[in-house]
Amino acid sequence: MEKKPIDLGLTALDELFMTDEGRRENKLPRIHDIPIELIDDFPGHPYKVRIDEDMEQLVESIRTNGIITPVTLRKKPDGRYEIVSGHRRKKACELAGMKTVKSEIREMTRDEAIILMVESNLQRSTILPSEKAFSYKMRLEAMNRQGRRDPTSAPVGQKLSREVLAEQTGDSHSQIQRYIRLTNLLPGLLELVDEGKIALRPAVELSYLTESEQRDLLETIGYEDATPSLGQAIKMRDFSKAGKLNADVILSIMCEQKPNQKEKISFHSEKLKPYLPKNISPKQTEEYILKALEYYQRYRERMKERGDR
Secondary structure, X not given: OOOOOOOOOOOOHHHHOOOHXXXXXXXXXXXXXXXXXXXXXXXXOOOOOOOOHHHHHHHHHHHHHOOOOOEEEEEOOOOOEEEEEOHHHHHHHHHOOOOEEEEEEEOOOHHHHHHHHHHOOOOOOOOOHHHHHHHHHHHHHHHHXXXXXXXXXXXXXXXXHHHHHHHHHOOOHHHHHHHHHHHXXXXXXXXXXXXXXXXXXXXXXXXXXXXXXXXXXXXXXXXXXXXXXXXXXXXXXXXXXXXXXXXXXXXXXXXXXXXXXXXXXXXXXXXXXXXXXXXXXXXXXXXXHHHHHHHHHHHHHHHHHHHHO
């Protein structure tokens, strides 16, 4: 599907260097130097601001050339400002040692700000599944509050919220719904999805588990050092729906051999606890058990030598 261009409302380069008089003549918004200490992050902002190589390049560019595209702010009732677009640029200005940031201040409702915030991040080269999940949810809820809540009441020719979002993102209606389901995952499981250790489809199935069941699954993943396949995730959802999913069932499902997977030996954590030191990590547990087995093997060899004498 060909994506339609999105008007992000960002200031063009030639507009940035206009004088205030020129801006008034062209009815353009003024650019202000706002102290960074007066700017707050957008509530529930779903996009992570990563300190990576791209950020380092942005910081260096700002040190050399200044900020090219101003951030977009919304004034709050208490006189402070809420950043709508430009969280990475604001952070880069902080890292560059700047005290103020060039800003365009807009009057907009909270829902209008949410929609602009999501749209302005759609051009990112990399968007994590968790970022899509929460931004899609926020965007659709904001659009629904603006009068598109009931699909049956939409006028002929008016596109529904999800259709608009599908056109803008390139994700299908069903794919958008899958991403939104991820908002029901515990942070630990969602992090595994972002890291690529759990694929999208299994993650969607796991999103139907209760919080308690998800916590049991996270613990099992830690000890087993493995994540569920789609088939295993579907089986867990079925057991959960029937009210029969618990830690032992999760362990049993996780221990099932996957295609092209070698057989592995597993132990439930509760059975090991009496023999392990307190506050020991999963990695330390593995090392502790291996060392114990080494000592036991040496003991058996000594006993065998004594028997042979």
